[in-house]
Amino acid sequence: MLRLDCLRTIYPELEKSIVISIMGAVAAELQSLGHRENFFYLQHAMGLASSTGLGLALAVPNQEIIVLDGDGSLLMNLGTLSTMARYAPKNLLHIVFDNESLLSVGGFPTATGTGADLEGIARASGIRRAQTVRSCEEFAAAVRQALAANELATIIAKVEATGPAKYVTDLALLENRFQFARYVRSVARR
Amino acid sequence: MPVSVANSKIVYGALKECGVEIMSALPETWLVHLIRMADEDPEMTLVRLAKEEEGVGISAGAHFAGVKSAMLMQNHGFLAAINGIVSFAHLYKIPLLMLISYRGTHGERDPWQTQGGNVTEPVLRALGIPYTFLDSPGSAARRIRQAQTLAESSLQPVALLLMRDLMWEE
Numbered sequence: 503m504l505r506l507d508c509l510r511t512i513y514p515e516l517e518k519s520i521v522i523s524i525m526g527a528v529a530a531e532l533q534s535l536g537h538r539e540n541f542f543y544l545q546h547a548m549g550l551a552s553s554t555g556l557g558l559a560l561a562v563p564n565q566e567i568i569v570l571d572g573d574g575s576l577l578m579n580l581g582t583l584s585t586m587a588r589y590a591p592k593n594l595l596h597i598v599f600d601n602e603s604l605l606s607v608g609g610f611p612t613a614t615g616t617g618a619d620l621e622g623i624a625r626a627s628g629i630r631r632a633q634t635v636r637s638c639e640e641f642a643a644a645v646r647q648a649l650a651a652n653e654l655a656t657i658i659a660k661v662e663a664t665g666p667a668k669y670v671t672d673l674a675l676l677e678n679r680f681q682f683a684r685y686v687r688s689v690a691r692r
Numbered sequence: 693m694p695v696s697v698a699n700s701k702i703v704y705g706a707l708k709e710c711g712v713e714i715m716s717a718l719p720e721t722w723l724v725h726l727i728r729m730a731d732e733d734p735e736m737t738l739v740r741l742a743k744e745e746e747g748v749g750i751s752a753g754a755h756f757a758g759v760k761s762a763m764l765m766q767n768h769g770f771l772a773a774i775n776g777i778v779s780f781a782h783l784y785k786i787p788l789l790m791l792i793s794y795r796g797t798h799g800e801r802d803p804w805q806t807q808g809g810n811v812t813e814p815v816l817r818a819l820g821i822p823y824t825f826l827d828s829p830g831s832a833a834r835r836i837r838q839a840q841t842l843a844e845s846s847l848q849p850v851a852l853l854l855m856r857d858l859m860w861e862e
Contacts, residue, residue, distance in 0.1 A: 522753075542756070547780035550749035554780075557753020557761075560714060560737050581742025588740065679784045683756045690757045 503638055505599045505661040506531045509570075511642040515649060516541070519566040519595075520558055520686060524551045524575045526606030527665030528599060532570065534666065537673060542682040545675055549579030552586060552596055559591035562690045566593050566649065573600040573614045580623060586654060587628030595648050596629075596656040603663040624656040631655035694861040699829050700725035703791070703854070706833035707762050710840040712789070713737060714754045716747035717764035722793040722859040726764055744769035748776035752786045760840070762789040767796065767812040768805075770851070777819065781849045788849035789840050791826075799856050816851055823851035826858050 505528065509516070513535055521541045523529045529543035544551045555569035576582070576598055586596065602615035614620060624632040631653055635641045641659050648655035704726055707715070715730045716739040717723065730738040739750050747763040754761040765773070770792045781788050795802070796809020816823045822842060826832045836852060843850040 544780065546783055547748070547776050550745065550752075550776055550780055553746040553749025554753045554756075555749075556739070556746075557714070557750035558757060559753075560739065560750075561754045561757035561759040579743070579746065582746055584742050585739070585746055675784060683758075686756045687758045690759075 503636060503641070503659065503661050504664065505601070505659070506534070507638050508599070508641045508659055508661065509535055511638050512645045515645060516568060519568045520562065520689075521568050521570065522551045522555045522558070523570040524548070524572050526572075526669050528570050528572060530666045530669045530671060533671050533673065539681045539685040541678075543673075543678055548575045549582065551575060552579065552582040555594055555596065556582070556586050556589065556591065558686070559594040560589065562686060563591070563593060564691045565686075565689055566595065567591075568595045568597065571596060571598045573598060573602060573612050573620060574604045576620060577612055577614070577618070580627075583624050583627035583629060583656070590629075590654040592652045592654065594654050595645070596654070597645070598656065598658045599661050600658050601661050601663040605663050605665050606669060609663060620658045621656070624658075629654060629656050632658070634658040634660065636660050695722055695724055696859055696861050697725050699832070699858050700729065702829050702832050703826065703836065704729040706836040708733075708735075709833070710789075710837055711760045712762045712840075713759050714739065714750065714761040715764060716741055716750045716761065718744055718766070718769050720764075720766040720769070720793050720795075722795070722854060723764050723766070726791075744773040745776040748773055748780050748786075748788065751788050752780060752784070755786055760789075762791060764791050766793045767853075768808045770812065771808060771815065774815070774819070777821075777849055782819075785847040786849075787843035787847050789843050790849060790851045792851055792853055793859065794825075794853040794855055797856065812853070821849050821851050823853060825853050825855050827855035828858060832858060
């Protein structure tokens with residue numbers, strides 16, 4: 503399963519949500535499908551995309567927040583799962599693209615390739631709706647069901663360790679950041 | 693426990709006056725009353741963290757939504773949050789109001805706090821983070837307001853060091 507195909511199948515859902523993406527391949531592939539002002543790409547600070555999603559979910563309860571995370575990033579901040587579970591905002595969907603690799607820095611294998619089970623860790627951290635998917639159809643169904651269920655969910659999507667040819671796009675970090683904040687403030691209702 | 697309730701109230705009241713609605717925290721002896729006050733306040737969203745660096749993400753998310761936030765941590769927690777501060781708050785110009793209990797300085801009895809005490813200010817200076825001290829009840833509220841104002845106008849992290857003279861009664 504390719505991450506790009508996964509992103510394509512849920513693009514209609516992403517269009518309607520506030521989206522936080524991690525750096526590297528995920529950010530570049532999402533932009534290749536079409537940048538929107540409601541997409542924020544956290545191009546560094548590995549591990550904090552999910553924490554940012556939690557902050558947004560608590561600050562903007564009337565909007566759906568979707569975090570696009572990765573195995574390498576999540577492994578750097580596993581505590582985030584217990585913090586998300588503790589507050590369990592209904593409007594937070596946490597998607598983890600697990601390619602068992604630190605792809606953007608040369609493809610070094612992560613611990614999910616040697617047995618670390620992110621779904622199990624999420625569940626044991628207190629996230630009740632945690633699921634691993636291996637096909638695009640399964641992925642799209644899991645995302646739509648999680649959004650309809652209106653509860654915190656973590657979906658682990660097992661994807662191939664391949665990405666785009668390059669990661670730098672023509673969208674400046676601060677341009678993205680200010681455009682995104684303006685969008686969020688325009689739709690926020692506490 | 694001789695942590696000052698009266699001075700904790702002054703600090704908490706000043707944060708509320710600034711419009712802080714979300715507070716992230718990791719427990720620390722000097723912070724116990726502040727965290728309890730946040731927990732008991734129906735207007736405050738308290739986010740109890742596993743590690744302080746998560747608080748950078750929480751505050752960034754809140755800021756994107758136009759909601760004011762504060763971070764409560766110990767100085768060792770500040771040291772644990774540095775990559776988030778640099779690679780998120782500095783890189784993306786995110787205001788952070790960091791209240792840091794300054795352990796390991798003059799009067800410290802716990803040997804394990806002392807190394808962190810030695811490096812806290814040098815690290816703040818190395819990171820270019822403006823900081824000041826909360827060391828007396830008379831000036832604490834004003835300094836909190838000033839720090840919050842600077843964080844919002846400069847879009848950067850600002851630190852307030854909670855001092856023994858303010859937080860501890862012996």
